[in-house]
Amino acid sequence: EFNDRVDQVAKGLIALGLKKGDRIGIYSPNKAEWTVLQFAASRADLILVNVNPAFQQNELKYCLQKVGIKTLVMAERFKSSDYIKIVKDVIPELEYAKNPLDLGNVASFPDLKNIVLIGDSEVKGMLNFKDLEKIYTQTDAEELYHRERAINFEDATNI
Numbered sequence: 001e002f003n004d005r006v007d008q009v010a011k012g013l014i015a016l017g018l019k020k021g022d023r024i025g026i027y028s029p030n031k032a033e034w035t036v037l038q039f040a041a042s043r044a045d046l047i048l049v050n051v052n053p054a055f056q057q058n059e060l061k062y063c064l065q066k067v068g069i070k071t072l073v074m075a076e077r078f079k080s081s082d083y084i085k086i087v088k089d090v091i092p093e094l095e096y097a098k099n100p101l102d103l104g105n106v107a108s109f110p111d112l113k114n115i116v117l118i119g120d121s122e123v124k125g126m127l128n129f130k131d132l133e134k135i136y137t138q139t140d141a142e143e144l145y146h147r148e149r150a151i152n153f154e155d156a157t158n159i
Contacts, residue, residue, distance in 0.1 A: 009133060023048075029061075033118045044144060084121070094125040116128070
């Protein structure tokens with residue numbers, strides 16, 4: 001079951017438009033989805049960026065600008081930190097996003113294209129993690145097959 005879930009999430013990441021070497025941020029305390037994402041990102045030849053779960057607005061903003069994260073996967077909250085509020089404060093364009101698969105032009109973070117929420121809350125502009133397991137097509141599955149065969153053991157997978 002774990003391998004099937006990793007496979008589906010890897011295909012979902014490709015369906016989001018992520019290319020080889022693109023960076024995915026994980027802004028969350030330890031969760032099962034973190035492990036699934038780590039393996040899925042590696043299989044899709046993407047780079048997982050660990051965002052400190054203690055980061056507040058300024059640190060998150062700096063990280064998103066510095067690292068060039070294309071997809072941010074995040075928890076709803078951690079301890080007293082409301083991640084949804086933090087992200088909405090840092091990315092006001094989220095309120096106007098018409099398509100959670102593509103945020104459009106985010107002025108402060110031109111690389112950022114999607115936000116994926118770990119949890120069941122429905123938040124405008126965000127995709128839910130469980131949706132990653134459903135959005136892929138046969139084309140995405142074929143792309144994953146080709147990427148896995150071309151991965152070089154020296155390629156970065158986590159920073």
